[in-house]
Amino acid sequence: MLIGIIFVLGIANFAVHKAVIESNHPLLDTLPASFRARGGRFSLIFEFFVLLAAMLLAGSGWRAAVWGYAIYSVINGVTAWLLLNRRI
Template sequence: MTDQPPGTTTKRSSRPPNDMRQGFIATDNRRSAAYRDSQMAILITFLLGIGNFALHRAVMDSRHPLLGRVPWFYHHLGGHFSLAVEFLMLLATLLFAAQSIVWAPICYVVYSMLNSFSAWLILSGRV
């Protein structure tokens, strides 16, 4: 089956061929880039969450007449129920971002933009 005389062995290198090593390096670079992107998404999401909490609190403290027309569960636990929902949305987004799932932070950015716009409308008295 082999062209070698019996009892002889070939010396094998423990290093993979050059083209395989390049593949390992490229994979490592992609992993580190994905890790960096994941960290950036977590940081941006966290900062947006701080802003959303601040806006949420400002709207709740404004005593705007529109807040009296929201459903009963909004006022459950002294208004802290809505803050708990806000926290759960932020937590879920951070967990998705930690797993490098891109759509969750993008959705949270869109949510934050809509939240900022609605808070601006309420706090400036345009609504």
């Protein structure tokens, strides 16, 4: 159950992350070139490793990983909403 929750949040995080990368927001120009190169592939790989770590921790019975990843997802969602709606 815990891994399933993290997996669903991970799908949402990847979708939001890709939408932000494709938005070409001026704030993205402040990121290091390695995060922007090849369509943001490095940043998506980093996102994958965050998801993998959370799933492994949750699979080991560490419930705090679910809460931590949920908070991370909310922060990602709010930030993406701010960027995509040009509020920043």
